[in-house]
Amino acid sequence: MVDIEKANQEALKRVLDAQPVWVDVQKAIDVIPGMKKNMLLHAGPPVTWERMSGPQKGAVMGALVYEGLAKTPExxxxxxxxxxxxxxxxxxxxxxxxxxxIISPSMPVVVIENEAFGNKAYCNLNEGIGKVLRMGAYSPDVIERLKWMEEVELPVLQKAIRKAGRMEMKPIMAEALTMGDELHNRSRAASYLLFAKITPYLLQTMDDIKKTNDVIDFMFANIHTFLPFVMASCKASLEPAENIEGSSMVTVMARNGTDWGIRVSGLGDEWFT
Known part of the structure; x- marks a missing residue:
């Protein structure tokens, strides 16, 4: 008989042992396993276009225009x-x-490696607040910002983090919690801490003063800069706890505006909605 308590202790140990580290920024198509040019990744459990919520449909439409696969939202x-x-x-x-x-092939994604187990997780860079794709907006200024993130922010950040080599996420998260962040809806302190750590490398790798300054200004003004880093860190930390026989630990909780779903360690890849 499977010892559920022992299985859960092992799952918890793997989560606590996790060492999420920022190692790179790349286009989704170049780094996310299984990504294809005609594929869009989305939040939550599996959902078809017909069942998607309005904001998620809007984000899909914007992503397809951004990728050049469609000329208009229609x-x-x-x-x-x-x-x-x-x-x-x-x-x-x-x-x-x-x-x-929504993550589309050309979008820049943060690459977080869990050094304790060798697995990696990914999240698209944050657009800032206001009219943004993640909320379902797809106006020309939204698309323009996404292109800027791909063409300017990605290479600038990529050079900086590769110069740094690696950046540990747990110390930033721990300090930010003591400063009032809860590391999701409020990640202002963590964003400033990340900004302080990466800025020296941004300056050391600066090729174009204007582009680097624009990235610095964008990161400093965005109170959610750290959000993709903590999200990918949590994903990288939880994945080693998956597929432990007998464990009842919930390793995924996700929603997409239509369905809410969970996945349980000992029950494999099945979604419960």
């Missing part, structure tokens, strides 16, 4: 309904995403 909606686009949960690809959670 074309994007037709394409999404055509069956030519593959929709899969972020959690099926070691990834997470905020709100609608």
């Amino acid at each position: 074309e994007a909606a037709e394409l999404a309904a055509s069956g030519e686009i593959i929709f899969e949960p972020n959690h099926h690809h070691h990834a997470v995403g905020p709100m609608a959670g």
Whole structure:
């Protein structure tokens, strides 16, 4: 008979032993396992285009325009309904995403490695607040910001973190908690701490003063800069606790505006909604 308590102790130990470290920023298509050019990853359990909530549909439409697969939101909606686009949960690809959670192939993603176990997790960079794709917005200024993040922010941050080599996430999270953050809706302190740690490397790797200054200004003004880092860190920390026979630990809790679902360690990849 399986010892559930022992299984849960092992699952908890793996979570506590996790050492999430920021190691890179890359395009989703280049680093997320199983990502395809005609694939969009989304928040929550599996959901079809027809069942998606309004904001998630809006985010899909914006992502398809951003990727150049559609010229207008109307074309994007037709394409999404055509069956030519593959929709899969972020959690099926070691990834997470905020709100609608849409990750498209060209989007820059944070790469977090759990050094204790060797697994990696991914989350798209944060757009800031206001009118943003994750909330379902798809106006031209939203698309323009996404392109800027791909063409400017990605290479600037990539050079900086590669110069740094690695950056531990737990110390930032621990200090931010003592400063009032809860590390999701409020991540202001953690964002400033990350900013302070990465800025020297941004300056050391600066090729274009304007581009680097723009990235610095964007990161400093965005109170959610740290959000993708903590989300990917949590994903990387929890994945080693999956698939432990007999464990009742919930390793995934996710929603997409239509369904809320969980996955349980000892029950494999099955979703319960």
